[in-house]
Amino acid sequence: MSPRSVDFKKYVAMSIFLATVALTQLAIPASAQQVPNGGWLDEIIFFKENDANKMFDLIEKGEAHEWQWAAPVALIDRIKASDKVGYVSSAGVFYTLDVNPCTFRSGFNPFVNAKMREALNYIVDREYLAYTIMKGAGRPKYTILVSGFPDYGQIIDVAKMIESKYKFNLDAAKEIIYKEMADMGAVLKDGKWYYEGKAVTIKFIIRTEDARRDFGDFISSQLEKLGFIVDRQYKPASEAFPIRYGGDARDGLWHLYTGGYEAGFDQSGDFWGFFAGAYIEQGAVHDPVFSEIARRLSTADYTSLEEKLTLMRKALVMSVEDSTFVGLVDRLSIFMVSKDVVAAYHLSAGPWRMPWSRTVRLKDKVGGTIKVGEQDLLVEEMNPVALGGWVWDAAVYMPTQDYGFMEGPYTVALIPLRVKEYSIEVSRGVAIKQTPEVKKVDQVRVPPDAIAAWDVVNKKYVNVGENKYARAKVTLVYDSPLGKYHDSTDITLADFMFWFALGFERTSSSSKIYDESAVPGFIATMKQFIGFKVIRSNPVTVEIYVNMTHIEPTRLADWAAQRFTLSGFPYFPWHDLAVAILARQDGKLGFSALEAKSLGCERVNFMYGPSMTILNEYLDKAIREKYVPEWIKDYVTPDEAVARYQKLKEFYNKYKHFWVGCGPYYLYSTDPVGKVAVLKAFREYVYKADRFDWLLKAxxxxxxxxxxxxxxxxxxxxxxxxxxxxxxxxxxxxxxxxxxxxxxxxxxxxxxxxxxxxxxxxxxxxxxxxxxxxxxxxxxxxxxxxxxxxxxxxxxxxxxxxxxxPPASYITLELNRVRQEMEARLSAMEALNTQVSNLSSEVNSLKSTLNMAVGVGVVAIIIAIVAVVLSIRKKQ
Amino acid sequence: MRKQDKSPSFFSGFSKNEFKRFLTYFVKRLFAVLISVTITCYLTILIAEMGGFVDTVVISQLKDEIRNMVRTSPEYASLSPQQQEEIIAIKLNLTIKERGLDTPFYVRSLVYLKNALTLDLGRANILVSDSGSRRVQAIIFERLPYTILLFTTATVLGFFINILFGLYLARHRGSLMDRIMVGLTFLSSIPGWFYGIIFIMIFAMYLGVLPYGGLVSIPPPSDPLLYALDILKHALLPILSWLFSGLWLGVYANRNFFLIFSTHGYVTVADAKGLPERRILSKYIIKPALPTIVTNLSLGIIGSWMGAMVTESVFNWPGIGSLTYKAINLKDTPIIVGTTVIYAYLLGLTMLILDIVYSIIDPRIRTGLSGGY
The missing domain is CATH 2.60.40.1930 (Macroglobulin (MG2) domain)
Structure with a gap:
């Protein structure tokens, strides 16, 4: 055999082997394949597309996988009929009928009367609004609580009772309205209401951009049936806002308005915001008992969850009786998703929360690429100090970040993300849900050497001092190892410590990086912060002392964590932001819009734009000067700092941007003109991709x-x-x-x-x-x-x-039943009797036969005996 | 040779007096254009800001947004209602300051005007350029090349197609082609963006040979040449839709226009003399029509730079049209004023240049200057 043929055989054998291995990999289900670190996907591509119909086509053809914007109502039927396009829905936006409860300076306002406002609940056919006008992209809304949200679920008994009571009933509304209008001195003439000789005209501002136009028309028609003249004022937001929100409600420019609002998960404060506290500066009067309950709920003035729920039950009933806002519809946002994609979607925010990026994957596959359409993209400058609020920008940066806790998609409770474990001590009397992590103590004493603040002038940390107490102590233990940032630098204690002092630097007028716009938020939230103390650096363990409380322990822990460091975990490295600080000190870049405007410079954008060259220039400066911010000098040496800057330089040279995070995906590239952003999986991430897969099973x-x-x-x-x-x-x-x-x-x-x-x-x-x-x-x-x-x-x-x-009926029934049973038994017995009789006859006849047989037998025996005797006598 | 015959070749045909008159006229025109631009800019500012009413609208929108944000943010959940109201008030004031709304409207309007006239277009209130700058100049000029690529290309292409085809039909009046084209003129009543939707359905949805829209593919090619070709591929459908919409009426209008010249006596004589068709077209038809042709082309090009809001929205094209639409929706006045200023200046400049060009190419206009043409 020639060497060549041997080589050929080996080659063939190797090819067959490799092919077999490859085929086996294909055959193995995704779950059995090795779970990677980082995200499930290799790549996520975000692009701008604001046409829902186009997106539907793209998803149907498999050229895109998701559209992170609410699909229009008109498309819903097509989505439901599609084999390839699925959907997820989330609530969070709701529509209301806003009612002006103020006495007008001139003109008549019948809705000053709370009974009149309450009666409005009966004229709204919420089922019609939600299922006919909105084609099911909404749920009937009877109260301020969003149906399906945790607060609603907790007091669902009262909510359902209210829903039953206030169903659409024009007659009930008529009865109340007629009585109250008459009591107020109005007169019904030829089917129209008059007050002091003038026809009662309801000024109704109807928003035109969405289904609220139809809502407004429906409600107007009902009011007209009840004798009111309705001045329907159709207006877009730009015209409606100055009247509704810009002016004084007593000016009498509006009676009713079709409002739209966003709900947070915790709606306990809404009873004050929407009802008891509404328009009080403008003289509106609300039930004092209700006002007190609403105030207690908004300031968390209760000692237990049960007490909170009791207050909420009362508040819910009274809020409908107050009806400054009448619920119409909880809007459902329908997000188009390819049926090949699985992910965990938030109850209210849909894909715009962290669990999406932690769980998103292609069905039965490890890796791959998905393309996600956004209404807009790369809208505002991206810097972690003053991040914008655009949801589509958040969609891009959230997969690159990690926080201390992340929002769970289905519950109020948060899920520890980078925090491994937490414990809470609260002083007695603080209302908090009792969980294994929570302990109630007599007092929470703050250690005197806990850090309370950063002294910007003297450049040193300020301790809490003696005899300080807090309402709560939160102890956080972070996961270890902490892992790496996307530029391959290690996450260290210095990264945690960096952010606390930065807040003080930015809000002190003595600082070179003072930003006026950062002051109010910082001061308001730090009012309830007492101090923190780092107990250990590995794993990072910190005690945080606060006066803030929350009924949900994880929310309290998260709030405390965010006072300590950025978002509860330093997802952005200190050395990256330090470069921007240098630029800011020279007035070349500003962090916030107001700051940039007052400096006359561009705003810091770590992803793209004119900031890139400026940041690169200051990165070189940071390397030359071995720059370490004063507040972390105890945690980083100049040489360590330079090593980190060098890594950042390599990162920038490779990717041409400075957006460095620590999440399961890193930013690969952006095309701000073409509106495309590409993320790739960060395979050096500390966690496996299946870490939160249990959310998919919930x-x-x-x-x-x-x-x-x-x-x-x-x-x-x-x-x-x-x-x-x-x-x-x-x-x-x-x-x-x-x-x-x-x-x-x-x-x-x-x-x-x-x-x-x-x-x-x-x-x-x-x-x-x-x-x-x-x-x-x-x-x-x-x-x-x-x-x-x-x-x-x-x-x-x-x-x-x-x-x-009723018992009588029950007894009758039972008697009937028993009688029937007895009758049945009697019939059975009679049948038995008959049988017995028959048997008796049979027996009797048998007896007769037997008797006869016996008689015959006896006669036979006698005859036999006689025959024998006679035969014996004859012989003799 | 008379002295006045020795004038420089560029101004050939200009006598000394004519040149003086022309210069005077030009200066007067320049002055008039500047005044027009100033009035235009200020009117734009007044309209964009609705005489200051936009401030009220924006402030009430901000109130609602900030209130909602504070109400739903977990960060402020622990604050009392009074504290929340304080935060809302402070944030509102800061945002008003950031947007420049703390300055009275009439003072601001004069600042905008001064910026506009000096072409220092300032900073946008809300919008940011795609590359991340707040400077209005950067925002507008970033979008301009894409608008030029799309609409100026379509305008220029359409212009020449209309001229050539119109000329042909004018010389073949009554032919089958002429009758068909005249009959199909109504097709131009349908706007270009509507054709765009149809072309998307045909070429993108059903045939799948061209993209739905946007500037580049997803993800975009990293090679610069491929990137440029990708952009051209994405520009194809919008250009086609624009061309298709304008073709019928454009050809018809040019056909009628050239018919007027075609029916002049000197053209008939030229025809009768048996002059070549090409010579008749160039010397007897096109040349007298040149001022009008040049004017149409110039104004068409300038107009194309303003883009088309709806077409750009349909195709997701990042041009001036979509930028203007966004700025109007967000009430970002510096951007609205900026685009208007640029257009006003371009228009004024074009008119001035045209005046010079007319006087060069058309001796009747040169001679008629003293009559105040």
Missing amino acids: STPEASLKVPEKIVPGIGANITVTISSKGEPYPRSNIEKVMYLITDPAGNMLLSGVAGETTTEGLYQIRLNETETSKLPPGTHTVTVYAFSNIVAVPGSGEATIAVI
Whole structure:
């Protein structure tokens, strides 16, 4: 065999081997392939596209994967019918009917009367607005709480009661309005209301940019049916805003306005903001009891979660009675997503939160590229000191960052991201949810050597001093190792310490980098900060002392972490920002827009633009001068600083930008004119890509009920509840509670309570005792069950109908039943009797036969005996 | 040879008196243009700011935005309502200062005017250039090349197509082609952006041979030559839509225009004399029409630099049109004033240049200057 043929055979064998390995890799499901560090994807490309129809086509063809903007209502049917294009929805924006509650300086305002405002709830057909006008891209809204949000879920019993009570009912509205208008002195003449001789005209500012135009028309029509003249003023935002927000409500320029607002997850403060505190400078009067409850909620003046919920229940009812804002629709934003993409989407912000970038991937695949369309891109300068608020810019930088905690997509509670563990000590009397991390103590004493501030003039840290106490102490332990930044420099304690003092430098007029615009926010938030103390540098462990409190422990921990360092974790390296500080000191660049304007220079932009050459120039200066900011001189030597600057230089030379983060993706390139930004996976990231995959599995519980045929007042009853998810029992450990409500056909609540656990996973029992069932009036009622999960804020629900019958009817029924049973038994017995009779006859006949047989037998025997005797006598 | 016959070749045909008259006229025109530009700029400022009403609109928008931000931000959740109101008030004042709204409108308007006339266009209030600068000049001039690439190319191409085709039809009046083109003139009533949507459906959606829009592919090529070719590929559909829309009416208008000249007696005589077609066209038809042709081309080019808001939106093209649209929506007055100033200056300059060009190419105009042409 020639050497060549041997080589050829080897080559063939190697090729077959390699091909087999390759094919095997293809065949292995994504989950079985090695999980990479960094993100699941190799690349995410953001591009600008503001046409929804184009994006739909691109996603259908597989040329794009997601559009991070709400799809228009008109496209929804096409999306739902598509095989390739899916969608996720998120709430967070809601529409209201704003009602002016102020007495006008001239003119009549019927809505000064709270009953009139409350009556407006009956003239709005919210189901029509949400399901017909908005084609399902909205949910009916009866209260200020966004349905599906955690606050709504917590007091869903009261929310549902309100929804039942205030259903669309023009007759109910008419009754109230007619009475109240008459009481106020108005007169109804020829179907129109007159006050002091003038026709009552309602000035209604109707926004025109969206579905609110149709909302306004509908409401106007209802008001006209009730005798009002409605002056429909159709206006875009630019014309409406000066009237609605710019002027004095007492000027009488508007009665009603179709408002649109954004909701945060914590809406407890909205009772003050939207109702009790609304227009009080302009003389509006609200119920004092309601005002006090709203004030307590907005200032967290309660001692436990239960107390908070009790206050919220009352506030919710009273807010509808106040109705300075009447709920119309909770808008659902529909985001188009390719069915090949999976990710965790936030309940209210959709893709615009960190969990998206931590979980996004192509189905059953490791790696790959996705293309994401944004309404706009690279709009504002990007610097971590004064980041802009554009969501599409956040979409680009968020995957490159890591924080101490990140927002969970489904709950109020935050999820530790770079913080490994945390603990909280609070003084007794502070309202906070009791979790294993929380401990209540008599006093929280602040160590005297804790750092309280940075003295800009003397360039030193200021200690807290003796005899200082705080309401809470938060201890944070960060993960170790801390890992690297995208320019391959290590994350160190110096990076943590850098940001605290920077805040003081920027807000002190003695500083070379003073920025007037940074002052108000800094002062307001630092009012509740006492001090911090670094306990250990590896792992980084810090105690933070604050007077701020929050019912949710993770929120408190996060707030404290952010007072200590940037976003709770220094996602941007100190040496990168130090270069910008040098430029700022020379007035070449400004951090904020106001600062740049007053200096007459450009604003710092670490991603692209004229900042690049300036920053590069100052980077060289930093290397030459071995620059270390004063406030971290104890943590970094000049030589260490230079080494970091050199790494930054290499990074800049390679990527032509200065945006250095520490997240699972790094910024590869931007095209600000073409509006494209490319991120690539950072494979030196400390965590694996599947770290938060459990978020994809979190689901809302599903509830189903098995009810008895009938329930009798005074007799106990059991209802079986099954809680599951996708056919499997929902783990008991993930269920906080299963609540039930029993309501009558009119929606009035009859009973409520908590279902009890059983020994079987996913199975619960509602045990109604005699006292409870005796509260149920006869008739059909609805049992609704809400299952609260501790991993998903939206409760799952199920309902069934029960029949409650009166005792007399029950007895009658029972008697009937018994009689029927008896009759049945009697019939059976009669049948038995007949059978017995038949048997008797049979037996009797048998007896006769037997007797006869016996008789015959006896005769035969006698004859036999006689025959024998005769035969013997004859022989003799 | 008379002395006046020895004038320099550039001003051939100009007598001394004619030159003096021309100069006087030119200076008067320059002065008139400057006054027009000043009035135009100030009117633009007044209209863009609605006489100061925009301040009220912007401030009330800011109030709403800042209030919403403070209300929903976890950072301020722990503050009391009163503290939140204080923060809102402070942030509002700072933002008003940042936008320059703390200066009274009439003072600001004069500052804008001064900046406009000195071509120091200042800083934008809100918008940032694609490269990250706030200077209005940078913002506008960054977009200008893309607008020129698209609309000026389409304008120039369209111009020459219309001229040539119109000329041809004028000389072949009544032919089948003439009748077809005249019959299809109505197609120009449909705007270019509408054709753009149709072309996108055909070429991008169904055939998939051209991109939907934008400036470059996603991701863009890193090689500069490929990047440039990629831009040209993306410019194809918008140029086509613009051309297609303007073609029918443009050809028809030029056809009628040249018909007027074609029916003059001297053209008939030239035809009768059997002069070559080319000579008739160049000497007897085009040359007398030259001032009008040059004017149309000049004004067309200047007009094309303003872009087209809707077409640029349809194709996601980063031109002056979309910039102006954004600036109007955001009420970023320096940008609106900046684009108007540039256009006003260009227009004025073009008119002045045209006056010079006319006097060179058309002796009737030179002679008629004393009559105040």
